[in-house]
Amino acid sequence: MLTTLEPKQQQENLLKATKSVFRQMFDDTCQAIEQLDGTAFTEQPWTRENNTWVMGESKGDSIYIDRALLGGTVFEKIGVNYVAINGELPPGMTFQKAGALATDEADQIDSEKGTPFFATGTSFVIHPRNPMVPIVHCNYRYFQVGKISEPQYWWFGGGADLTPAYLFEEDAVHFHKAHKAVCDQYDVAYYPRFKKWCDDYFHISHRGESRGIGGIFFDQLNHLPAEQLLEFVTDCTKVFPQAYLPIVERCKDMSFTEENKQWQRIVRGRYVEFILTSDRGARFGLASGMVNHQSIFNCMPPAASWTYDDQPNLGSQEASLRAVLKQPREWV
Amino acid sequence: MLTTLEPKQQQENLLKATKSVFRQMFDDTCQAIEQLDGTAFTEQPWTRENNTWVMGESKGDSIYIDRALLGGTVFEKIGVNYVAINGELPPGMTFQKAGALATDEADQIDSEKGTPFFATGTSFVIHPRNPMVPIVHCNYRYFQVGKISEPQYWWFGGGADLTPAYLFEEDAVHFHKAHKAVCDQYDVAYYPRFKKWCDDYFHISHRGESRGIGGIFFDQLNHLPAEQLLEFVTDCTKVFPQAYLPIVERCKDMSFTEENKQWQRIVRGRYVEFILTSDRGARFGLASGMVNHQSIFNCMPPAASWTYDDQPNLGSQEASLRAVLKQPREWV
Numbered sequence: 001m002l003t004t005l006e007p008k009q010q011q012e013n014l015l016k017a018t019k020s021v022f023r024q025m026f027d028d029t030c031q032a033i034e035q036l037d038g039t040a041f042t043e044q045p046w047t048r049e050n051n052t053w054v055m056g057e058s059k060g061d062s063i064y065i066d067r068a069l070l071g072g073t074v075f076e077k078i079g080v081n082y083v084a085i086n087g088e089l090p091p092g093m094t095f096q097k098a099g100a101l102a103t104d105e106a107d108q109i110d111s112e113k114g115t116p117f118f119a120t121g122t123s124f125v126i127h128p129r130n131p132m133v134p135i136v137h138c139n140y141r142y143f144q145v146g147k148i149s150e151p152q153y154w155w156f157g158g159g160a161d162l163t164p165a166y167l168f169e170e171d172a173v174h175f176h177k178a179h180k181a182v183c184d185q186y187d188v189a190y191y192p193r194f195k196k197w198c199d200d201y202f203h204i205s206h207r208g209e210s211r212g213i214g215g216i217f218f219d220q221l222n223h224l225p226a227e228q229l230l231e232f233v234t235d236c237t238k239v240f241p242q243a244y245l246p247i248v249e250r251c252k253d254m255s256f257t258e259e260n261k262q263w264q265r266i267v268r269g270r271y272v273e274f275i276l277t278s279d280r281g282a283r284f285g286l287a288s289g290m291v292n293h294q295s296i297f298n299c300m301p302p303a304a305s306w307t308y309d310d311q312p313n314l315g316s317q318e319a320s321l322r323a324v325l326k327q328p329r330e331w332v
Numbered sequence: 333m334l335t336t337l338e339p340k341q342q343q344e345n346l347l348k349a350t351k352s353v354f355r356q357m358f359d360d361t362c363q364a365i366e367q368l369d370g371t372a373f374t375e376q377p378w379t380r381e382n383n384t385w386v387m388g389e390s391k392g393d394s395i396y397i398d399r400a401l402l403g404g405t406v407f408e409k410i411g412v413n414y415v416a417i418n419g420e421l422p423p424g425m426t427f428q429k430a431g432a433l434a435t436d437e438a439d440q441i442d443s444e445k446g447t448p449f450f451a452t453g454t455s456f457v458i459h460p461r462n463p464m465v466p467i468v469h470c471n472y473r474y475f476q477v478g479k480i481s482e483p484q485y486w487w488f489g490g491g492a493d494l495t496p497a498y499l500f501e502e503d504a505v506h507f508h509k510a511h512k513a514v515c516d517q518y519d520v521a522y523y524p525r526f527k528k529w530c531d532d533y534f535h536i537s538h539r540g541e542s543r544g545i546g547g548i549f550f551d552q553l554n555h556l557p558a559e560q561l562l563e564f565v566t567d568c569t570k571v572f573p574q575a576y577l578p579i580v581e582r583c584k585d586m587s588f589t590e591e592n593k594q595w596q597r598i599v600r601g602r603y604v605e606f607i608l609t610s611d612r613g614a615r616f617g618l619a620s621g622m623v624n625h626q627s628i629f630n631c632m633p634p635a636a637s638w639t640y641d642d643q644p645n646l647g648s649q650e651a652s653l654r655a656v657l658k659q660p661r662e663w664v
Contacts, residue, residue, distance in 0.1 A: 044640075070639060077640075272608070298640060303635060306636075307634065308409075
């Protein structure tokens with residue numbers, strides 16, 4: 001059906017469908033989380049006025065909404081956002097310079113004038129209270145560069161990855177299996193490729209450690225028509241709560257000590273290190289000025305800790321986690 | 333006297349004297365801190381083997397010592413180090429690329445082959461327990477590039493700056509006055525220049541806020557013979573405990589609430605943001621691979637926190653601190 005439409009109309013439909021998929025994920029996943037926790041998210045919409053973000057509903061066609069859940073019964077802090085921005089990179093800034101992309105395909109447009117782009121996506125970072133429940137991050141996004149009706153370059157990106165403070169192998173297997181099942185429906189080459197991409201990307205290079213036990217990650221995905229990739233990404237957005245929430249249910253009432261809680265804070269400290277030194281989204285937001293910092297830091301943990309020597313005792317659960325982080329494993 | 337010596341001998345004497353000044357500061361200041369706290373530092377020497385740092389006394393001529401004070405009565409966490417490294421930047425890496433310098437004067441040597449350098453310095457980051465006592469950072473360093481006996485480029489850098497969670501103006505004035513007095517002995521232009529340099533450098537650009545209420549900072553200082561600048565830097569190292577410890581004595585027994593403590597964690601979160609996104613020393617260490625990450629992160633706070641909206645209530649002490657951070661003040 002779509003192919004019989006004018007290209008402009010086809011492009012308009014694609015953007016509408018893409019925004020709607022991410023909005024649906026934003027709403028459905030928040031609802032599932034609220035139900036599990038019994039605590040409501042607060043919502044903060046932002047609007048862009050004179051090149052700065054101010055609190056309030058957008059009057060234009062760019063939408064930026066943060067949601068935060070603080071001090072829940074199960075979740076200590078959750079940061080979520082949904083975005084559909086019609087914007088322009090500041091003159092001289094490029095996607096590569098801004099840290100949004102590893103390569104410069106998106107930067108062919110003369111950036112002296114300021115590069116027009118459209119971006120939509122949704123992002124979740126969940127910090128559970130119980131240290132036995134892993135942190136999770138999930139983000140799916142669509143970017144295009146150039147005129148909104150005739151982009152010169154576009155891509156999908158995103159993924160989901162798990163960061164346990166205490167590793168239960170069955171949870172790692174469940175999380176990976178759920179994502180592999182979605183990948184396999186589209187291309188059996190996807191999961192091995194996106195699993196490795198995730199291990200490579202969520203790597204804290206100065207520590208020589210992975211951030212967690214991975215999941216899937218991809219970026220600059222545009223090898224098929226956007227409509228086809230959107231179907232795949234849609235299924236990824238749907239599998240996320242199925243991949244994560246059962247783990248929460250299983251572990252949320254496990255007993256833990258203050259020592260376990262302190263170890264969770266150490267793990268969260270590593271998380272902070274990754275976000276501030278390596279995360280593409282955070283770097284893009286900070287460098288481009290296109291995202292307000294309150295939204296960027298919505299993903300930060302409620303409490304993180306550093307000590308001088310955080311090497312765990314030999315043979316401990318903490319040490320066996322560290323060993324896995326030094327050497328990513330195959331989970332399925 | 334010095335000028336009658338051979339240049340090589342003169343250079344040898346300079347390096348010996350410089351290392352000794354920083355070593356003296358390292359030892360004397362740690363001793364003063366231990367006396368105040370009643371808690372001893374632990375010491376960890378590092379040595380470089382096969383291009384990685386391993387724990388242990390150095391067998392070569394490069395010295396790297398960390399000291400940490402954890403869980404003291406007055407100080408919650410202190411990270412200190414002393415270094416005298418005879419090293420080589422990895423091929424292709426430059427001081428500018430590594431984030432160590434804003435300009436490329438030090439990078440004229442062919443970096444394809446790996447740039448030989450010598451660096452010595454000492455660094456203190458002190459996180460007090462009581463939120464009424466400010467965090468302090470102090471670092472003085474000497475760098476030179478090229479052959480150790482005939483450097484092609486050299487400079488002194490460093491400074492000291494105060495980061496209060498609660499601002500007592502008399503403490504800010506005391507800290508600045510002490511540093512101004514040293515500066516004025518050498519050049520009345522120093523303090524205004526180094527005070528502004530400090531405000532400009534310790535600025536968290538994504539927040540549009542200063543890290544704290546400043547102090548002094550300088551880098552690539554080489555406008556006078558090194559022997560003369562060393563005298564100035566020596567006096568800076570000596571004034572540091574006099575500038576800071578009386579503030580600790582005055583505030584360490586003030587009463588505080590859990591709300592004050594939580595605000596301190598928020599301020600420490602900003603501190604983490606600065607270190608990981610902007611700090612020259614941390615960036616150099618991470619990018620060059622010349623510093624092990626355990627030492628780099630010795631400066632990190634014992635507990636930091638982020639929340640969604642950390643805007644303090646109008647008219648509160650926290651709000652008046654934020655106002656000062658948005659608009660640096662003259663303190664003397």
